[in-house]
Each structure stands twice: as structure tokens, then as C-alpha cells.
Amino acid sequence: xxxxxxxxxxxxGVVLGSLYxxxxxxxxxxxxxxxxxxxxxxxFVTLGAFAAYFLMHLVGAGYIxxxxxxxxxxxVLGWLINASIFTPLRxxxxxxxxxxxxxxxxxxxxxxxxxxxGPIPYAFETKYSSEVIRFAGIFVSWQNVIIIAVSSVTxxxxxxxxKFTFLGKALRAVSQDRETAxxxxxxxxxxxxxxxxxxxxxxxxAGAMLAPVxxxxxxxxxxxxxxxxxxxxxxxxxxxxxxxxxxLIVGLVESYTTQYLDxxxxxxxxxxxxxxxxxxxxxxxxxxxxxxxx
Amino acid sequence: MNTGFRALxxxxxxxxxxxxxxxxxxxxxxxxxxxxxxxxxPGSYFGAQxxxxxxxxxEQLNKNGVNGYKFAVQYEDSSCGPLPATQAAKRLIExxxxxVIIGEECSDATLAVMPIVDQAKVPLLNxxxxxxxxxxxxxxxTFRIMPNEVMQGINLADNAxxxxxxxxxxxxxxxxxxxxGNAQVFKDTFTKLxxxxxxxxxxxxxxxxxxxxxxxxxxxxxxxxxxxxTLEGQGLKITQALAQxxxxxxxxxxxxxxxxxxxxxxxxQKAGKAALGYIRIVQFDPTETRDAVKxxxxxxxxxxxxxxxxxNAHAYDQIMLIADxxxxxxKDAQSIRDGLAATKNYSGVxxxxxxxxxxxxxxxxxxxxxxxxxDMSWTSLKWN
Amino acid sequence: xxxxxAIITLPLIFNDTYWRTNLTICAINVLLALGLDFILGxxxxxxxxxxxxxxxxxxxxxxxxxxxxxxxWGAFAAGVAFSGLAGMFLSLFAVRLRGHYLAIASLGFAVIxxxxxxxxISLTQGxxxxxxxxxxxxxxxxxxxxxxxxxxxxxxYLVSAFTLLVYLLxxxxxxxxxxxxxxxxxxxxxxxxxLGINGAAWKVFAFGVGAAIGGAAGCFYASFVGTxxxxxxxxxxxxxxxxMVIVGGMGTLIGPxxxxxxxxxxPEVLRGIGDLRLVVYGAALxxxxxxxxxxxxxxxxxxxxxxxxxxxxx
Numbered sequence: 001x002x003x004x005x006x007x008x009x010x011x012x013g014v015v016l017g018s019l020y021x022x023x024x025x026x027x028x029x030x031x032x033x034x035x036x037x038x039x040x041x042x043x044f045v046t047l048g049a050f051a052a053y054f055l056m057h058l059v060g061a062g063y064i065x066x067x068x069x070x071x072x073x074x075x076v077l078g079w080l081i082n083a084s085i086f087t088p089l090r091x092x093x094x095x096x097x098x099x100x101x102x103x104x105x106x107x108x109x110x111x112x113x114x115x116x117x118g119p120i121p122y123a124f125e126t127k128y129s130s131e132v133i134r135f136a137g138i139f140v141s142w143q144n145v146i147i148i149a150v151s152s153v154t155x156x157x158x159x160x161x162x163k164f165t166f167l168g169k170a171l172r173a174v175s176q177d178r179e180t181a182x183x184x185x186x187x188x189x190x191x192x193x194x195x196x197x198x199x200x201x202x203x204x205x206a207g208a209m210l211a212p213v214x215x216x217x218x219x220x221x222x223x224x225x226x227x228x229x230x231x232x233x234x235x236x237x238x239x240x241x242x243x244x245x246x247x248l249i250v251g252l253v254e255s256y257t258t259q260y261l262d263x264x265x266x267x268x269x270x271x272x273x274x275x276x277x278x279x280x281x282x283x284x285x286x287x288x289x290x291x292x293x294x
Numbered sequence: 295m296n297t298g299f300r301a302l303x304x305x306x307x308x309x310x311x312x313x314x315x316x317x318x319x320x321x322x323x324x325x326x327x328x329x330x331x332x333x334x335x336p337g338s339y340f341g342a343q344x345x346x347x348x349x350x351x352x353e354q355l356n357k358n359g360v361n362g363y364k365f366a367v368q369y370e371d372s373s374c375g376p377l378p379a380t381q382a383a384k385r386l387i388e389x390x391x392x393x394v395i396i397g398e399e400c401s402d403a404t405l406a407v408m409p410i411v412d413q414a415k416v417p418l419l420n421x422x423x424x425x426x427x428x429x430x431x432x433x434x435x436t437f438r439i440m441p442n443e444v445m446q447g448i449n450l451a452d453n454a455x456x457x458x459x460x461x462x463x464x465x466x467x468x469x470x471x472x473x474x475g476n477a478q479v480f481k482d483t484f485t486k487l488x489x490x491x492x493x494x495x496x497x498x499x500x501x502x503x504x505x506x507x508x509x510x511x512x513x514x515x516x517x518x519x520x521x522x523x524t525l526e527g528q529g530l531k532i533t534q535a536l537a538q539x540x541x542x543x544x545x546x547x548x549x550x551x552x553x554x555x556x557x558x559x560x561x562x563q564k565a566g567k568a569a570l571g572y573i574r575i576v577q578f579d580p581t582e583t584r585d586a587v588k589x590x591x592x593x594x595x596x597x598x599x600x601x602x603x604x605x606n607a608h609a610y611d612q613i614m615l616i617a618d619x620x621x622x623x624x625k626d627a628q629s630i631r632d633g634l635a636a637t638k639n640y641s642g643v644x645x646x647x648x649x650x651x652x653x654x655x656x657x658x659x660x661x662x663x664x665x666x667x668x669d670m671s672w673t674s675l676k677w678n
Numbered sequence: 679x680x681x682x683x684a685i686i687t688l689p690l691i692f693n694d695t696y697w698r699t700n701l702t703i704c705a706i707n708v709l710l711a712l713g714l715d716f717i718l719g720x721x722x723x724x725x726x727x728x729x730x731x732x733x734x735x736x737x738x739x740x741x742x743x744x745x746x747x748x749x750x751w752g753a754f755a756a757g758v759a760f761s762g763l764a765g766m767f768l769s770l771f772a773v774r775l776r777g778h779y780l781a782i783a784s785l786g787f788a789v790i791x792x793x794x795x796x797x798x799i800s801l802t803q804g805x806x807x808x809x810x811x812x813x814x815x816x817x818x819x820x821x822x823x824x825x826x827x828x829x830x831x832x833x834x835y836l837v838s839a840f841t842l843l844v845y846l847l848x849x850x851x852x853x854x855x856x857x858x859x860x861x862x863x864x865x866x867x868x869x870x871x872x873l874g875i876n877g878a879a880w881k882v883f884a885f886g887v888g889a890a891i892g893g894a895a896g897c898f899y900a901s902f903v904g905t906x907x908x909x910x911x912x913x914x915x916x917x918x919x920x921x922m923v924i925v926g927g928m929g930t931l932i933g934p935x936x937x938x939x940x941x942x943x944x945p946e947v948l949r950g951i952g953d954l955r956l957v958v959y960g961a962a963l964x965x966x967x968x969x970x971x972x973x974x975x976x977x978x979x980x981x982x983x984x985x986x987x988x989x990x991x992x
Contacts, residue, residue, distance in 0.1 A: 005513045012505045037781070039917075088968060100924045101967040103917050107960030111334075115957065119338035121527035123564035132538050132545075139538055144505075214502045215527030217339075222500075226789060226913065233782045258506035259513075263497040264469055267793045271786045278775060278783050376807070376905040381946075385696040402807055406905040409810075427809070469796065470805045498796070 004137040009255040015144045017251025018151035019213065022206035023224050024231040024243050025158065026199035032171075032238025036086065039102040041228070042221030043109040044200050048074050048207025049216055050117060053124050063126040067150070067208040074204020075197045081105060082196040087189070113218035124211040147209050154202070155244060162240055171195060227267075230274045236284020245285055323363045325620055325630075327613065328386040328416075330372040330379060330397030330407065337374030339526075340399040340422065340605055345369065347609025348396075350597055355613070360620045365613070372398050376406035383407045387414045394419060394630045396612045399605075401425035401471040404436075411435050417631040419616065421608035421644075424472045429654040437634050437653040439611060439642070441660050443472065446575055447479030449661055450521065453677055454552060455487045458573075460518035464511055464549075465494045466532060467523040476523045492517065501528065508535035517541065522553040529553070530565055537568030544568040562670040572666045573675070578607035578644050579662040581674050590643045604644065611642035698830040702902060704942045705837040706895050711922040711934030712844060713891030718920075719929035720852060721884035722864030723769070724781040727788030728892055728919045730768075731761040733795055733911030735893025736900040737802055740811055750814045750901070757897040758890045764791075765889020769882040788913045795908040807907040811900050827901075837898050844891055849931055851887075860884060925966045927975025936974035 023045055030038050051073040052066035061069070085105065089098045131142045162168040171191055207221070214220040231250050235242030250270055257266050277284070329348060331341035348367055356364050368390040372379035379398055386392060387410070395411060398404045399422035408428070411418040418436045420428060424443040428436060441449075454460040463484055467473035474496065481491050492514045495507055511520070520542065522532055537545030544567050553574045562569045580591050580601060590610060594602040602610075616624075618640055619633035640647040645660030663675040714728045739757030742748040748756070772783045795802050802808075813827040814836070827833050851857060862870040863877050871877055900906050918941065926937020945959055970977055 002513075005509060008509045008512075009506060012503075012509060015505070016503055085964070085968065097924070097967050100921060101964050103921060104960045104963030104965075104967060107963065108957050109960075111957040111960060114334070114338065119342065121339070121530070123530060125564075125566070134540075139540065141538055210502075213531075215531065217527065220502075224502075226785075229782055230786065233779070233786075237779075255506040255509075259510045263495060263501060263507060264793075264797045266501075267498075268790055268797070271790045271793070274786045275771070275783065275790070278779065278786075279771065375909060376907060377903050377910060380903060380905075381696070381699060384699055388694040388696045402805075402905070402907055402909075405807070405809055406903070409904065471807060474799075474804075474806060 005259065008138050009259050010252065011138065011140055011144075013252030013255035014248060015140075015147055015251070016254055017248035018148050019206065019210055020224065020227060020231055020250055021155065021244050021247030022151055022202060022209065024228040024235070024247050025155070025240065026202040026206070027228055028232045028235065028238055028240065028243045029171075029195050029199040029202075031232065032195075036098050037102070037229075038081075038199075039099065039225075040081065040106040040109060041200075041203055042225035043106050043113070044074050044077055044203035044221070045207040045210065045224065046113065046218060046221035047077065047109065048204030049124070049211035049214065049220060050113065050122075050207075051204065052208035052211055053122055053216065056126075067205055070208035071201045071205040074207070075201035077204070078196040078198075078200025079193065081200070082193055086192075086196070110218050110222075117218060119217055122216040124214075124216050126212055143212050147213075150205075150209060154205070155240075158198075158202075159240060167191075167194070227270060230270055234274055234277045234285060239284055242285045323625075324366045325363050325394070325616070325625070326390060326392040327365060327367045327616060328390055328392030328395040328397075329367050329369045330382055330386065330395060330403070331369060332374040332399055332403070333369070333371035334373050337400055340374070341369075341371070343603055343605035344397075344399070344422075344609040346594075346598055347602070347606035347611075348613055350594055350606075351610045351613035351617075353597070354593070355617050360617050361623075363620055363625070365617065367613075368392065372403050372407070374398070374400040374403055376402050379403035379407050380410060383410045387411075387416060392416060393625075393627050394616055396421070396609070396616075398422065401428065401475075404428055408433060408436050416627045417634055419612050419634065421612050422605075425475055429652045432652040434635075434653070435631060437649060437655075439615065439644070439647050439655045439660070440577060440608065441656075441658070442654060443476045444479050445654075445656070445658070446661060447476055448483045449658070449678075450552060450575060451480045451483035451487065451489075453663070454519050454521075455484060455489055457677065458519060458550065458552075460484075460550075461489050462492055462515075462517050463489060463519045463521060464492050464514060464517050465521050465523075466507070466511075467494075467496050467521075468525065468528065469496045469498050473523045477521065480521050497528075499525075499528070502531065504528075504531045504535035505538070507532070508539035508541065511536065512539040512541050517549040520549050520551045522551055524553075526561065530561070533565045533572065534568045537570075542568070543571035562666050562672070566670075569666045569670070570668060574664055576662050576664050577604035577660065578602070579664065579672075579674050581672060582662075584641075586641060587643050607643050611644050611647075614642060615640060615647060698834060700943060700946055702830065702834045702837055704939050705834065705841050706898050706902070707919070707922060707938035707942045708935050709837075709841045709844060709895040709898070710892055710919045711926060711938040712841070712848060712931070713888040713895070714919050715888075715923045715926075715928060715931070715934045716848060716891070717765075717884050717888035718923060719933075720857070720864065721860050721881060721888075723881055723884060725784045725885070725888070726781045726920065727768075727784035727786075727791075727913070727916050728888075729911045729913055729916035730784075730788040730791040731765055731889040731892035732896045732899070732915065732919075733791060733908070734764050735761040735896025736906060736911070737795060737896075738893075739897040740808055740900045740906055741802065744808060744811070750812075754814075754894070754897045758893045761893025761896065762886045762890030765885040765887075765892075766882050768889075769885035773878045773881060785913060785916070788916050792908060792911055792913060795911065802908070805907060805909075807905060809905050811904045811906060813901045813904075833902060837902075840894065840898075844894075845931060845935070852931065921963055925963060925973050927973030927978075930975040932978070933973050933975035936978070940974065 027041055030036060048070035052070045055061045055066045055069045056063065085101050086098055089101060126143065132139050162172060227250060231243060231246045235246030253269055254266050257269050331344045332338055333341040352365055352367060368386060370382035370386045372382040386395065394417050396419045398407060401423040404420055404423040405427055408418065412433060412435045415435065420436065420438045421440045426442050426444050429438050429442060465477045465481060467477040477494060485491060497507065522529060524532065533551060536542045536551065539545065541547045542549050542551050551572045591602055594606060619630050622633050624630040624633035635649060635653065637647055637649060646657040647655050648657055650656045658678045661678050663677045664672045665675055667673055710728065710732060714725060717723050717725045735757040738760045739753040742753040742756055743750060768784060768787050772780050775783055796804050799806065813833060816826040825832050827836060859875055859880055862875060863880055922937035922941045923934050925941060926935065927933025944962065948958055966973065
């Protein structure tokens with residue numbers, strides 16, 4: 001019986017972790033290239049979820065198509081926010097201002113969604129969320145299988161993109177040393193825009209996949225975002241492999257804390273880990289960046 | 295000098311005319327009702343529905359008025375939290391000067407507002423907060439028509455033990471005043487009767503995925519009942535997760551989920567088969583055959599094109615009860631307060647109302663039990 | 679001087695409890711903003727978790743009063759001291775971290791403090807809340823009550839007086855060599871080190887002072903609202919305080935005052951427009967940042983210059 005529980009919670013942890021990774025990846029990409037924290041990221045996730053919901057319920061599209069739709073919505077949103085807020089602010093050089101601007105955007109988005117969609121939780125059901133696979137005393141819903149599958153594919157694609165394509169390498173170059181990258185003929189601004197679009201698209205897609213799991217209200221994104229930040233740090237700012245590892249670890253920590261301690265302690269454990277990480281190795285689990293010593 | 299006298303004359307005449315005019319208008323008397331509801335933030339879910347119930351009642355009442363009085367309502371957003379609620383209450387009292395106030399929904403907000411209405415000497419009629427602290431200390435100015443957590447909890451535990459023969463329970467609750475309080479009452483009563491509580495699992499309002507919790511519950515062995523105290527959003531997830539884990543009837547297991555008031559009619563449609571066999575207390579039973587209930591449901595559906603929930607029903611009852619007090623002679627804060635206290639066997643859509651000396655409504659027919667059938671409809675279990 | 683006059687007359691103009699409550703909350707928020715600005719704007723430390731110090735001050739003082747019967751001002755001092763120490767602790771921990779790492783560490787700290795306040799129910803009552811907290815005891819001489827703090831106006835005077843005092847003290851501090859030291863550290867820590875300035879020690883100092891001020895605000899908050907629940911100190915509160923500092927004008931002392939007043943009153947004033955008021959609030963925040971990064975302080979300076987008042991630049 002106990003092995004079953006341990007195994008089951010491991011699976012639960014991996015599913016949770018994959019979801020967190022999807023959200024965190026966007027953040028880490030943006031940070032890596034922009035050295036900026038986008039507080040409105042959570043709301044991109046929420047909006048992605050709603051976009052998927054409405055496509056399914058108003059137009060009758062299938063679930064997988066809706067995920068793609070949310071991806072596109074996220075991309076558009078990313079483009080918008082970067083063009084209207086980050087680009088003009090970058091010229092001013094202050095690193096705090098864009099952060100505050102994103103807080104403002106976040107408040108606006110949440111309340112616009114509240115005005116449009118209302119506060120009553122939406123029930124996002126797909127035919128996958130109620131179907132469960134059972135084997136050897138363990139259960140996994142089809143929804144969760146999809147989550148793991150789509151996440152893995154996305155992450156693999158992203159990883160390959162970063163490591164093997166020119167654009168990907170350019171992105172990493174810009175995140176490591178913007179000036180030198182500029183000297184090598186890479187246009188940082190275009191790259192930054194591209195990054196933003198990818199990151200926000202990921203967020204939107206994450207939202208669509210999270211929708212059946214989350215309590216779908218305009219505040220849905222905020223429940224994941226703080227943990228996503230923790231994951232970004234534990235994994236190492238701007239580091240894709242680190243984020244993946246950290247996300248999975250956090251997911252597992254969550255499910256095991258629920259099993260053996262108390263769900264109320266999850267945040268304390270996760271953030272305790274965060275602070276521990278910062279005390280011992282602030283650059284994160286896996287870091288490529290040179291530490292900014294001077 | 296002449297101009298002076300003329301001015302004075304005109305002035306006096308004007309004032310007299312105004313006063314006479316005003317006296318003529320005084321026939322059109324209004325009872326001012328202040329409404330403290332959460333309209334923003336996560337609790338706005340409640341406020342929106344409360345408003346619907348209130349508007350329906352007002353529409354019906356103001357057609358002919360009661361005893362020559364019409365009713366006017368002013369809404370203030372109390373956001374389900376103590377500070378915004380105190381702000382909203384003060385603003386309401388200062389600027390609108392109500393004769394009576396209805397609200398809030400969340401226990402924390404209600405408790406914060408109580409000293410204010412006490413000082414302002416305006417009666418507060420509550421129908422949404424379950425914490426025992428609202429009435430236990432005995433406030434002359436606060437009334438509650440909803441059964442409190444102690445009444446419900448004892449009744450639920452009692453019924454679980456005796457009618458369902460439950461001996462093992464696992465408590466699931468949100469970490470708020472209401473969640474913790476309710477769970478505690480159940481535990482105390484159940485263990486006193488001889489039952490065992492295998493685990494008490496509390497979780498924050500930001501938890502979304504209950505698979506881990508459901509897994510933990512599944513590992514606890516034989517469970518008879520799972521009292522669940524949470525709001526609709528999380529409640530939905532819990533029910534589905536428990537079914538997926540094969541714990542509850544909806545998932546092929548044996549345990550029965552039981553719970554209280556926060557899951558409205560329509561929950562089953564959202565939860566699907568996972569909700570099979572769920573037994574819970576609700577504040578409003580739309581399947582009741584009483585005329586009052588049928589008329590209310592019909593009128594509500596006609597106006598809003600939806601079935602009424604307990605939130606709508608509560609708000610409706612609050613206004614209607616006030617109207618009843620006015621019929622019995624209430625016309626200002628003090629007399630309305632006294633009228634409320636003297637209420638005997640008032641019949642509302644959520645049940646009857648009669649207040650004990652702590653101004654708590656003790657009529658148990660406000661506690662309705664429902665069970666979810668295989669076809670996702672409710673049966674009303676006539677346990678009270 | 680103008681400030682003193684304003685403070686004295688405001689409650690008399692707004693003579694209803696609703697607006698007086700707003701004024702008092704403004705004063706508390708000014709206190710919070712000043713504390714954060716000292717850490718952020720003057721010492722250049724990216725602190726995203728100021729809500730932690732706010733909450734610690736509130737809970738420590740209240741628990742001492744409610745559970746141990748400590749007299750109000752003693753508990754107040756204890757709350758302030760505890761928050762100050764917490765600030766120094768965070769700073770010591772984070773002394774090696776820079777920029778965004780520090781930001782997230784402070785955020786993590788705030789989340790942990792919030793979770794402790796929420797979950798350690800046997801100590802803090804958690805979500806059950808603490809009710810019926812009394813205002814400070816009245817000032818009386820030999821039986822005759824001079825000032826009763828249950829009176830809103832009196833309470834407002836108390837908080838504003840304290841805030842004004844803090845403002846004046848900070849002003850002195852900033853103009854003194856301490857201020858120069860902090861500026862040096864903020865602008866270029868390495869060069870400052872070469873001048874023999876111990877950056878770490880000063881950062882800890884700044885954090886301690888800022889946190890202590892935040893703790894004082896917390897103590898006032900608790901006795902003002904009378905009800906204490908952890909939700910008031912959720913991390914979003916830290917963002918609100920940050921917004922006040924930025925919108926008001928970081929790195930100035932008058933900035934936080936403007937910012938706190940504007941961002942406290944704006945949602946209240948906008949209540950009339952109902953559902954969309956918070957949208958407007960968010961939009962206002964975004965636009966200020968986009969178009970006026972120096973905040974209201976910068977705007978005030980521009981206006982003053984345009985009107986020809988000239989004088990010293992602050």
C-alpha cells in the first residue's frame with residue numbers, strides 16, 4: 001500500500017511540476033534576455049485559460065485546438081505588452097520601472113477580466129479530465145497524461161531551439177552579454193521581442209492546459225505565479241534546464257508535503273527551499289551565467 | 295427698508311412653501327436599507343447573487359409598498375475583508391443613514407462591522423456568516439437568520455452517525471474562520487458520539503490541485519464520510535479528485551462526501567458523475583413544494599432566466615423579513631430592531647425564522663439535506 | 679509648517695467618520711511608504727517584501743497586548759524593535775545578493791512570514807482572526823481624560839504626528855553624512871568599498887530602520903482597525919506599498935507622501951464608478967510609470983519650476 005502511495009504522489013508531483021515548468025519557462029526566458037520580471041505573466045496564464053474556454057464553449061472547437069488558440073492569444077499579448085511598455089521604458093534605463101508597470105498591467109488585466117467574465121468559477125471540463133487510467137492501484141487522468149505529453153514535447157522543442165538553432169544561440173548570447181552580442185550583429189531589440197512573444201505564448205498555452213485543473217476565475221493565475229518565481233530562482237535565472245529541474249522538484253515537494261505533513265505547509269517548505277538556495281548557491285541549481293561579481 | 299422687509303417676507307414665504315411641499319412629500323415614506331456585500335475581489339461571487347435576490351424582492355415590494363412605506367437599498371462594497379468592510383459600513387452609515395443593514399457574507403467582515411453598527415445603533419441582519427462568534431456573545435444589534443456552524447455541525451455529525459451509520463470520518467476544510475470552525479464542531483460532536491476522525495486536512499484558498507490530497511485520503515483505509523467545508527470552486531475540484539482516486543461513491547468507492555451550505559444548485563452539473571451520493575446541507579431547497587418557494591423560483595426564473603441559489607434566496611428573505619417587520623409597525627432603526635427580535639414563526643423561502651435571545655434564528659427547518667442522484671438531480675432527504 | 683497646518687485642519691474639513699478613516703489610513707500608508715523608500719530609494723536595496731515587516735509589527739504588538747497584557751506603548755516599542763530586527767536579519771542573509779536576487783529573496787521572506795502568520799494558529803489565531811483590539815489608552819491627568827483615542831480625530835492626530843516625526847528624522851538623517859554614505863553605496867558599491875565604507879553594515883542599518891518604520895505602521899493599523907487577520911499582509915500589499923513609493927517618486931522624501939496619499943484615496947474616490955474602479959487604478963499606475971518615472975515628486979518639481987518658484991531642487 002505504501003509503495004502505491006509513494007508512486008502515486010510521485011506521479012502527482014510530476015504532473016504538478018510540468019504545469020509549473022510551463023509557467024516558469026516563460027518567466028525565465030524573459031528574465032534571461034531582458035533582465036526583467038513580468039508580474040503580469042500570471043494574468044497571461046489566466047487569459048489563456050479563458051481564451052481556451054470560450055473557444056470551446058462558444059465556437060465548439062476541440063480541446064487541442066483551443067490550446068493552440070491560447071498559444072496564439074498569448075503571443076499577441078506578449079507582443080503588445082513588449083511594444084507598449086517594455087520598449088519605451090528600456091530607454092529610460094531604470095530597472096524598477098518596468099516591474100511596477102507590469103504590476104499596473106496585472107491589476108488592470110485582472111479587473112478587466114473580472115468585469116468581463118465575472119467572479120463565479122467556470123467549470124472547464126474536457127472529455128479528458130474525467131477519464132481515468134488505472135493500473136496497479138495507481139490512477140492518472142487523461143488530462144494529466146496530456147499535460148505531461150504536451151509539456152515534454154514543448155520543453156524538448158524549446159530546449160532544442162535554444163541549443164541548436166541560430167536564433168536560439170543568439171538568444172542565449174544576448175542573455176549572457178548583451179553588448180558583445182550587439183557587436184556581433186545581433187539586433188537585441190528584435191530578439192527581445194521574439195523572446196517576449198515566445199514566453200507569453202507559453203504562458204497562454206499553460207493557461208489552457210491548467211484550466212481544467214485550476215479554479216477558473218480571473219484570479220486563477222496568481223495562485224501559481226509566486227511559486228513560478230520561486231522555481232525560476234531555484235533553477236537559476238535565465239536557465240532553461242535549471243527551471244525544468246526546479247519545477248519538477250517543487251511539484252514533488254508539494255505532493256509529498258501534502259502526503260506526509262500538511263497542505264498548509266507547502267508554501268513554507270517551497271520558500272524555505274528558495275531561501276536555502278539563495279544562501280548556498282544564489283545562481284541556482286544549474287547556472288551558465290557568469291556571476292555578476294563586480 | 296422696504297426692500298429689506300420684502301426680502302424677509304419672500305424668504306419666509308419661500309421657506310413655508312418648501313416646508314409645506316416637504317410635508318406633502320412626507321407621505322411617500324421610505325425605509326432605507328443598507329447592503330454590505332462583497333462586490334470586488336474573490337468574494338464578488340457572493341455579492342453579485344445577493345444583489346439579484348435583493349432586486350427581485352424590491353421589485354415585488356415597491357409595487358404597492360408596505361404600510362405606506364417604500365424600500366430603498368444602497369449597496370456598498372465590503373470585499374469580504376475586515377478593513378474594506380469597516381470602511382464600507384462607515385461610509386454607508388455616514389452618507390446613507392440606513393434604518394437597517396443587511397450583510398456581510400464572510401464571517402471576518404461581519405465580525406469587523408458588528409461594533410460599528412452597535413455604536414451607530416442600526417440593526418444588522420446577517421444571512422451568510424457561519425461563525426459562532428457572530429451571535430454567541432449576544433449582540434442586541436446583530437441578527438442572523440442562517441443556522442450557525444454549531445447548529446449545522448452538530449446536526450450533520452448526528453445524522454452521519456445515526457442515519458448513515460458512519461463511524462470513520464476524514465475532514466477536509468479551507469483554512470478560514472468558517473472552514474476551521476465548522477470542521478471543529480463536526481469533530482467534537484462525532485467523536486463524542488463514538489466516531490473516529492482519521493485525519494483533518496486543511497488547505498489554503500489558493501490550492502488548485504487536489505490530486506495529492508485525494509491520494510492521501512485514499513491511503514487512510516476505510517472511510518464512511520468525508521465532511522468537506524469549502525467554496526464551490528475548490529469543492530468541485532475536491533469532489534472530482536476524490537472520485538478519481540476511487541474514494542467516493544462517484545468513483546466507485548464507498549465513502550460519502552457530506553458538507554454544508556456552500557455548494558449551490560447546479561454543482562452536480564459541473565461536477566458530473568463524481569458528485570454521486572454527495573449529501574449536503576443547503577440553505578435553500580428549490581424542490582420544496584411550499585407555495586412561497588415555488589412562487590419565488592418562478593419569479594426569479596422569469597426575471598433572471600436562471601434557477602435561484604441559496605445566495606439569491608437569502609438576500610430575498612432578508613428584504614422580505616424587513617418588510618414583515620415594517621408591516622408589524624417598524625419604521626426606524628430602533629423599532630425595526632425591536633420588531634426583528636420579536637419575530638415569531640416567520641416563513642421565508644429558506645425556512646422559518648424565530649430568534650433566540652442571542653438573536654440567532656434557531657429554527658431547524660432552515661437546514662435542508664440533499665443527496666445527489668445518479669441522474670445528477672437532487673433528492674431532498676427529509677431529515678428536518 | 680504647511681504640513682502641520684494641513685494635518686490639523688484636514689479632519690475638521692472632512693467631518694465624517696468615513697473620510698476621517700481614510701485620512702488615518704493615508705497616514706499609516708505614508709509611514710509604510712517612507713520606510714520602504716528609505717531602503718529602496720536611499721539605500722538602493724530592492725525590497726519586494728515590505729508587507730512582512732508591516733505584518734510582524736501588527737502581530738507582535740497585538741499578541742503582546744492581548745495575550746500577555748503588556749501596556750500599549752510597551753507593545754508598540756516591542757513591535758517596532760522586532761520588525762527592525764527582522765529587517766536586519768533579512769539584510770544579513772541577503773547581503774551578498776544583488777538586484778533581482780534580493781528582490782525575490784525579500785518576496786520569499788514575505789511569503790514565508792505570511793504563511794507563518796496564517797498557519798501558526800495556536801499563536802496567531804491565523805485566519806480565525808483577533809478581534810476587539812483596543813486603541814491606545816487615553817492620555818489622562820489625575821482622572822480627567824485629556825485625549826481619548828477612540829475618537830477618530832485624536833487617533834489621526836496621533837498617527838500623523840508620529841509620521842511627521844519620522845519624516846523629520848529621516849530628513850535629518852538623509853542630509854547628514856549618513857545620507858551621503860548611503861548614496862555612495864547605492865550608486866557604486868565597489869568604489870564606496872575602496873573608500874573604506876562597509877557596504878554590508880550600512881545595508882543592514884537601512885533595512886533595520888525601514889523595517890522598524892514598517893513595524894510601527896503595523897502597530898497603528900492593528901489598533902485602528904480593531905481586527906487582525908493575516909490576509910491584510912498578503913504579498914500583494916508589498917506591491918501596493920512599492921507602487922506608492924514609485925508613483926510618488928523614489929529617492930525623495932516627499933515622494934512617498936504624495937504616492938501614499940494618492941494611491942490610498944484613489945480607489946475610495948473611484949468607488950462611485952463601480953466595477954471598473956480597480957481597472958482605472960491599474961491604468962493610472964501603468965501610465966505614471968510610463969510617462970512620469972520620477973513620480974509625482976517629479977511632477978511637482980516641474981510644476982513648481984514652471985510657476986517660477988524656483989528654489990532648491992530637493
